Amino acid sequence: MKFAILAPGKIAHMMAKTVTQLEEVECYAVASRSYDRAEVFAKQWNFEKAYGSYEELAEDPEVELVYIASPHSHHYEHAKLCLEHGKHVLLEKAFTVNAAQAEELIALAKEKKLLLAEAIWTRYMPGRKLLDDLLADGVIGNVTSLTANLGYVLTNVERMIKPELAGGALLDVGVYPINFALMTFHSEVAEIDTTAVMSDKGVDLMNSVTLTFADGKMAVLHSSMQSLTDREGVIFGDQGYIEVQNINNCEEIRIYDLDRNLVRRVNVPEQITGYEYEVLSCIKAIREGKSECPEMPHEETLRVMRLLDEIRSKWA
Ligand SMILES: NC(=O)c1ccc[n+]([C@@H]2O[C@H](COP(=O)([O-])OP(=O)(O)OC[C@H]3O[C@@H](n4cnc5c(N)ncnc54)[C@H](OP(=O)(O)O)[C@@H]3O)[C@@H](O)[C@H]2O)c1
Incomplete structure (x- = not known):
């Protein structure tokens, strides 16, 4: 093509x-x-x-x-x-x-x-399918909530800081935690609680977003263009939790049981980029x-x- x-x-x-x-x-x-x-x-x-x-x-x-x-x-x-x-x-x-x-x-x-x-x-990568299959298999039981964050130091990047280029953390990096949440929870968002720290030019430097879903699930999200974050996504269930190392390019999925013991590591396939x-x-x-x-x-x-x-x- x-x-x-x-x-x-x-x-x-x-x-x-x-x-x-x-x-x-x-x-x-x-x-x-x-x-x-x-x-x-x-x-x-x-x-x-x-x-x-x-x-x-x-x-x-x-x-x-x-x-x-x-x-x-x-x-x-x-x-x-x-x-x-x-x-x-x-x-x-x-x-x-x-x-x-x-x-x-x-x-x-x-x-x-x-x-x-x-x-x-992140929507197209095989790591996402692996994660969805683990959740569907019930490896951490009934999933109730998740957290996810993404942050890089981008305060010197022109397209991030300029409002006329639609800058700000949310539109650039914040879309990853949001997509992580929406890929995991499929019911309607019933409530949004959010706050942001704005730059003097009027773009968000960092933000927090809590989404409460109609079926009672909750996602607590953070993104920043001011600091490096650990890029983790953690999904919590009534039988354990799953850590996703790097929600922006999944490197490893770790499964923990109710005693917080690491019971399984799942790797993603080799990729070009x-x-x-x-x-x-x-x-x-x-x-x-x-x-x-x-x-x-x-x-x-x-x-x-x-x-x-x-x-x-x-x-x-
Ligand atoms: N999927 C990912 O992992 C990922 C990672 C980084 C960025 N992105 C996305 O990719 C897009 C570009 O990001 P980037 O980091 O590559 O940006 P960048 O290095 O600034 O490149 C953007 C390009 O857009 C062109 N452009 C057209 N109109 C412009 C304007 N008014 N001001 C500035 N540049 C203009 C420029 O090319 P010419 O002037 O040469 O035409 C410029 O080189 C954004 O939507 C960003 O969110 C995605």
């Missing part, structure tokens, strides 16, 4: 490193706002074409699937451009700035019969004529986006 990258920043390099190792992918084109940046990237990763504008990429009839890795503020505009030109789209997280934009893009993809998928890699799973899922969905990936259906993207809107409305 002819694969293209729009916005060759930091994460786009990781994606290029990944897709160059996938035989299903033909590394075809890259577009930057600067031709020179696109050309350097294309040479480095052996992409056939380099474009100095996103429009030129969208207008290339050969391009099939576009991976969009621009700042959150521009996801809507760039995804719309690609969809309007008949391209399938894999769009980085946070999907859009708000749920209304997400709804519009999803409707457009459906109307054009194109794939539109959110690049939230971890980004291959979302790409392979997109290719499969496109070949099957689907407009969404089963690992992250549109309804789940919207569930996340509506939650992000509601959380931020509570900080206002």
